[in-house]
Amino acid sequence: MVSSVISFADFQYDHCIHWIYSKGFGLPEFTERRVLNDVTIFYHDSSLRSKMPCPDWLNSTAGKEHWSSIHFWSDNNKLLGNLAFQSATQQFNLTGSLSDQNIYQASGCCSLYPNGTYRAFLNSAFNGKDFLSFNINRKTIVAAVPQAVLFKNLKEGNLLDMDKAAIYYQNTCLERLNILKQAPEVLIRKVPEVRIIEQQKAGSITVTCHVTGFYPRVVQVVWLGPDLQPVDEGVTDVLPNEDGTYQTRKSVIVPEEDVGEHTYSCVVLHSSVPDNITRVWGGEKAGGMAVWISLVCICLLAAGIGLVMWWRCRTRDAVI
Incomplete structure (x- = not known):
């Protein structure tokens, strides 16, 4: 029986951080969104006066500590986005008025799969094309294009930052995922x-x-x-x-x-x-299917003709 072979005892959890540093396009200078399985848990942009307060459902001590940490990392990502944006615009020779229509994006995700395995990554792009990626296990940055080498060297020169980033994606992100997946919106299920x-x-x-x-x-x-x-x-x-x-x-x-x-x-x-x-x-075999379709059509046609003739006879009798 199929159901005994294939099952979905649990489902994949994804905790992702997406942040954008931009100039132009009608966007705020900095935006950050944290999602868990497509549900927005945290949102902040530079046009807001304050960050989201800790939600009521996150009432544990560990949860409140993680929420404070989210605020801290949001400020850190804004600073990092500014540095990355400035470096990219300089290396691509898009400074001055040319820097008013550029965008730097970063996405970091950690995923927990039904079989218990865990995966994490951190990538960034400039103007929609790959720019940098972070090798979490080796604590090194991979430059996708020559223009990213300068910023790669700058980041790798700060070993403390490299360690903090690795610890976040190796451990902290998983801990946060296990806390945030209790959000009411995340628990919603609709059967397909x-x-x-x-x-x-x-x-x-x-x-x-x-x-x-x-x-x-x-x-x-x-x-x-x-x-x-x-x-x-x-x-x-x-x-x-x-x-x-x-x-x-x-x-x-x-x-x-x-x-x-x-x-x-x-x-x-x-x-x-x-x-x-x-x-x-x-x-069904195409021939057999065609025969059945033909028979059904003939029966429906005959029934339709009979119904019309009966109605005409009835109408004629009523007039006479």
Whole structure:
């Protein structure tokens, strides 16, 4: 049975920090957003007079300490963003009036997976292109372009900062993730709706598993069955719905000779259900399907003609 093989006992937690230092574009000079599984936990920008107060649900001593630390690191990231921005604009020769339309972005994330493994990274970009990345284990910075070497050397010259950054992503981020995942918004679950759509083509049938209305965003969609060929190399996007939920789809190609010979299962794994949601598709031979469709159409046509004739006779009798 499929459910005994595939399960979603837990789901991935992602705690990410996104900050932007910019000039122009109508944006504040500095913005920072901290999210947990797409839920904004903390937001601050340089146009605000104060930072977000500690929320009521974060009432533990450790939680309040982490919240104070978030305020501290937000100020630190603003200072770091200014230095990185200035270095990048100089190295790319975009100073003066040319510096009024540039943007420096950084993203740091730590992820906890259902199997207990943990991963973290810190990357930055300048004007939408890779600039720097931080090798957490080696405590070194990798320059993505020659213009980033100057800032790389500047940062690596401060060993204390390198140690602090490594400790944050190796330990602190995980501790904070375990505290912040108690946020009420993070605990919301919405069960996905699953349906199978088929589209016949010459020599094969494309079968799509459409999954929608689920929350949070993390989901796994798996097709099981023999001789399946993935569409678009099996890569699927998770897209937002207007109501704040998400949708995705996964398509496979079933060879014509296998249609009606095997059953295929779409298995959806999501944190809103303890096990999984399975939809089975068996298909039919194209010839048999065509015959049945023809018979149904003939029956509907005959019934329609009979109904019209009966109504005309009844109307004629009523007039006479």
